[in-house]
Amino acid sequence: MSPHDGPLGESTDGEGDRPRPRSRIQKRNRARILDAALDVFSAQGFRGSTLDQIADGAGMSKPNVLYYFDGKEAIHVSLLNALMDRWLDPLRTLQDTDAPLDALMDYVHAKLDMSFTMPRESRLFASEVLQGAPRMSPHLESGLRPLLDEKCALIGGWMEAGRIARTDPRHLVFSIWAVTQHYADFEAQVRVLDDGPVRKAAEAHVDTLFRRLLTP
Template sequence: MTDPAPQSRIRKRNTQAILAAALDVFSAQGFRGATLDQIAAAADLSKPNLLYYFPSKEAVYLALLGSLLEDWLQPLRAIDPEGDPIEEMLSYIRAKLRMSRSHARESRLFAGEVLGGADHIRSVLEGPLRDLVDEKAALIRVWMEAGRLAPSDPHHLIFSIWALTQHYADFAPQVQAVLGPGRDPVAEGQCFTETLFRRMLTP
């Protein structure tokens, strides 16, 4: 009997190579400007080989966005209902800032999709994303009503965390240009956001 493991490893390796190449190409060219030929070349695969794994440019793009969104949402999922509310929220903010450093291209690609109307991921935004945000907003509201967090609108609190933390990825050239050389925007941003949100969240 043929061992399927080598084929599975090859599939996984090639799929990862395609998605890594697609991130480079889509980040530089956008969805409209990117081509399958560019992605295949960046992945060091032939175009027919790429099409064996993904039937179209849109399929590659959707798989990439799905993977990025899963990574992006993981810190939100990790907010623990049994933890200390302020520390759980600050931990989420720290994780989002770390991702602004480690996943800057991914953040900009996602932002570009949303700014373009989110046509490719609208069902995700209106389905799983909204469900998760509603779930965490409900938890935050419970903490607020128990006097464990300062009162505010939980949904807009989450939006403000997204806006501030992702700014360091989506507008990195602007931030670095304003701060000047030798400054670390994310490290400084962590100090600032820690102070800001601790004050905002403390009852």
């Protein structure tokens, strides 16, 4: 957060830190910085990224970037905070239903769609986790863990009732993440090894894979 930002990210007027809304130009410039940073962080990782690279990508000077953010870590944390909300939305929408198999397949396809439409975000998340999640640990513990516990209990209930096939609910979710996010995190490898219509083939494959696993 920059010295020009209040506790909720609003600009302040310097008189008692009263928050005031950001201008249209400020919002536009912050968005440019974050979009450029997403390119840099997803390709280079946090440690391999520099403010100079982010500034170049945003078409701004380094001092201008530092007007909006305190530094590289502040930009990275801002991206991760925004990403976690979007990343967890498909899991949040998994609710009790008369058609649990269809609900789970909707979740699988939502995760796969995110890998094809948000590959930079997926790689940003993967890079952070591979480094031990130093900036995301609070989110994983306070946000993701209770949500996963809740949804695993729901899935386990479906299994106990014989509505879907039995397997370990937690590792089922881990497998969904691993299979679907592969297409984003290893996009370069997939592109080299499969020159066909990758997305269409992936959609058919994951549907067959998880539908067969979960059909009673």
